[in-house]
Structure formats: C-alpha cells, structure tokens
Amino acid sequence: MKRFTRLAITISLCAASMTVFAQQYPSKPVKLVIPFPPAGxxxxxxxxxxxxxxxxLGQAVxxxxxxxxxxxxxxxxxxxAPADGYTLLLASGSICISANLYKKLPFDPAKSFAPxxxxxxxxxxxxxxxxxxxxSVKELIALAKSKPGEMNVASQGNGTLSHMELELFKLAAGVELxxxxYKGSSNAMTDLLAGNVSMLFDSVTSSLPLVRKGQLKALGVVSPKRLTFAPDIPTITEAGVPGFDAANWFALLAPAGTPKEIVQVLNTHVARALESAELRQRLAAQGAVLESSTPVALAILIRDDLDRWAKVVKQAGIKLE
Structure with a gap:
C-alpha cells in the first residue's frame, strides 16, 4: 500500500513540476528548423x-x-532533439511522401513528432x-486519352509533390502521361515556357504571375476551393476530376514526448500569430493561405496524407532508392 502511495505522490509531483515548467516556457530562445534552403x-x-x-512568445525564434x-x-x-519545446520543425506534406518512398527513414511522421x-x-x-x-481539365483529359503517353509532363523531381500530384492525376483521370x-522548379519551368514539355504542377507563387502575363495557361488549382486571389481559376475537382486532393500544407511540429502543456502554449501563440493582418497580407503575395488547427486535427491530417500517398505509390508502382 505504501508503494502505491509513494507512486501516486511521485506522479503528482511530476505533474506539478511539469505545469510549473510550462508556465515558465519559454525562458530562452526557440529554434525553428526549416528543412529547405533559404529564399524558397x-x-x-x-x-x-x-x-x-x-x-x-517574448523570446527570440x-x-x-x-x-x-x-x-x-x-x-x-x-x-x-530534446522534447522540451525549444526545437521545432516547420514541416511540409513532403515528409508524408518521403515516408512512403524511402524504405529506411530515421523518423516516422506520425510517431516521431508532437503535432x-x-x-x-x-x-x-x-x-x-x-x-x-x-x-480546361476536361479538354486535357480528352486530349490525353486521344494520344496516350504522348504528352510530356514536367515535375520538380522524382518524389517531389509535383511528381506525386501528376501520378495522382493520372490515376484519378484515367490517362497516360x-x-x-527535373532538378528543381526553375529548370522545369524553363522547359515548360519553351514548349519542350506540355504541363507542370507548380506552386501558385511562381506560376500565377506567368499565367497573368499570358505565358502559361492555368487549367486548375490543387485546392478544396477556389483561391480568393485567383477566383477565375477552377479547382481540379470541379474542373473534371472529382475528389482530387493533394494539399501542399505546412505545419509546426515538436519532438515526440513534448509536454502537452507546452504544445498547447505553442498552439495558442501560432493561432495568435496567424491572426495578424500584416502577416496575412505579406504572405498572400507568396500565394500562402494561412490556417491554424488543433494538434489533434493536425495529427489526423498527417495520418490521412500518409495513407493517401501510400496508395498512390503502390498503384503507380513508384520505386526510389
């Protein structure tokens, strides 16, 4: 009985100390790791x-x-990294793609992080x-079906989101492309503008200005609904491929085991930061649509993306070493 009493006291003391720790957080600068090069x-x-x-937060990030x-x-x-809230990751949906393409990864997107x-x-x-x-997408599908395999479609590289969007499109539309x-977006875009390839799935940040100049034409956006800054461009779903969904999302992750109290502190401050009108206007110019979520909703998004790309990789027979 004394053993159980001591255990209960220990648990209570740990919980109390963790609450105090969370109340003091952050007491030093927080590192935000961006797993991509500068300027992107x-x-x-x-x-x-x-x-x-x-x-x-009142601390340097x-x-x-x-x-x-x-x-x-x-x-x-x-x-x-230590699960103390001082090392964070700005992740993108690409980690769910990588998890399905590479046999040996040193982390699991669903288990190695606290959303x-x-x-x-x-x-x-x-x-x-x-x-x-x-x-239009419907005209494109008809054209592709009339000449299977003859249309060349660029991507930013094997295993990139633009590659996976292409594979998903081929499966959903039932076409051969x-x-x-290519090695990166700029090389793919150069050949697209030159007419050496027919199409490309690319970010609105780089593509929309070229569409507005008449150098490219937009067939559809990969988004659940039309973009407020480009309302004339239909989503690919409404344009002819029902259920097409491959959101290019970004999220904040902490190491697995980070105390829930600290995760909640960070979640509150992220939501507050994303409410900034100045931030929204600045990033809208980059084509970003800002949106916060609960940790639970983000965990579900990660699991759903892992499942989505697992099916695409298997059905398309994609193999990367």
Whole structure:
C-alpha cells in the first residue's frame, strides 16, 4: 500500500513540476528548423511566422535552415532533439511522401513528432504551355486519352509533390502521361515556357504571375476551393476530376514526448500569430493561405496524407532508392 502511495505522490509531483515548467516556457530562445534552403516558399513562410511568434512568445525564434534529402535531414534533427519545446520543425506534406518512398527513414511522421498546429497552405496549380490544345481539365483529359503517353509532363523531381500530384492525376483521370523529372522548379519551368514539355504542377507563387502575363495557361488549382486571389481559376475537382486532393500544407511540429502543456502554449501563440493582418497580407503575395488547427486535427491530417500517398505509390508502382 505504501508503494502505491509513494507512486501516486511521485506522479503528482511530476505533474506539478511539469505545469510549473510550462508556465515558465519559454525562458530562452526557440529554434525553428526549416528543412529547405533559404529564399524558397517554406523559408519565407517560416521566417515570417518566426518573427510573429517571437513577438508573441517574448523570446527570440532563431531560424535554422537544414535542407537536404527531401526535407528529411531537418526533420531527423528535430525528431531526435530534446522534447522540451525549444526545437521545432516547420514541416511540409513532403515528409508524408518521403515516408512512403524511402524504405529506411530515421523518423516516422506520425510517431516521431508532437503535432502543434497547421500553419497554412501554398496551393499548387496545373499549368500548361499556351500551345497545348486544351483550355480546361476536361479538354486535357480528352486530349490525353486521344494520344496516350504522348504528352510530356514536367515535375520538380522524382518524389517531389509535383511528381506525386501528376501520378495522382493520372490515376484519378484515367490517362497516360509521360513524366519528365527535373532538378528543381526553375529548370522545369524553363522547359515548360519553351514548349519542350506540355504541363507542370507548380506552386501558385511562381506560376500565377506567368499565367497573368499570358505565358502559361492555368487549367486548375490543387485546392478544396477556389483561391480568393485567383477566383477565375477552377479547382481540379470541379474542373473534371472529382475528389482530387493533394494539399501542399505546412505545419509546426515538436519532438515526440513534448509536454502537452507546452504544445498547447505553442498552439495558442501560432493561432495568435496567424491572426495578424500584416502577416496575412505579406504572405498572400507568396500565394500562402494561412490556417491554424488543433494538434489533434493536425495529427489526423498527417495520418490521412500518409495513407493517401501510400496508395498512390503502390498503384503507380513508384520505386526510389
């Protein structure tokens, strides 16, 4: 009986000390790891968020870029960091793709992290060279079915989101398209503008200005609903491929085991930061749609994305070493 009493006291003391710790958090600078190079969409979003979080938390948020291996290097760093709330990851949906493409990853997106909050989306869109004789998704599907395998579609590289969106589109629309992988968005875009490839799934940040100049044509956006800053472009779902969903999301994650009290503190401050009109206006220019969530909702999103890409990888027979 005394043993159980001592155990109960120990648990109570631990809970009390953790509550005090959470109340004192943060008492030093917080590191935000961005697993992509500087100046990209993720970096711009992370630095803007970091600035607002710093103001809200009352502590510096230090940005550290750790690019490489499709974001897995930065993700591994955070997964193995102390679970004290002082090392965070600005993750993207690419970690769910990597988990299904590579046999040996040093982390599990669903188990190695404590979800904090969704941060937002930077939607992709399907754009085509103006010479392609199709002005809608339905016309594109009909064209592709009339010449199976003859249309070349670029991607930003094997295993990237633009590649997976292409594979999902092929499966959902029932068409044969030839995948042409490039090393990065700029190379793919150069060949698309030159007419060497027909289409590309790319972020609205880089594609929309070219659409507005008439250098590309937009066939549909990869988003649950039309974008407020481009309401004339239909979603791919309403344009002819029901259920097409491949959101390019970004979220804040902490190492697994981070105390729930600290996760809640961070969640509250992220939601507060995303309410900033100045932040929303600044990131809208980058094509970002800001949106916070509960930790539970983010955990569900991660599991759903893992399942979605697992099915696509299996059905498309994608294999990467």
């Amino acid at each position: 969409a993720t970096d711009v979003l992370g630095r803007a968020l970091g600035q607002k979080l710093s103001e809200s 230090v940005i550290e870029n750790r690019p490489g291996a499709g974001s897995t290097i930065g993700a591994e760093q955070v997964a193995s 904090v909050s969704l941060v937002g989306h930077v939607p992709h869109m399907l754009v085509a060279n103006p010479t392609v004789p199709a002005n 030839t995948h042409v992988p």
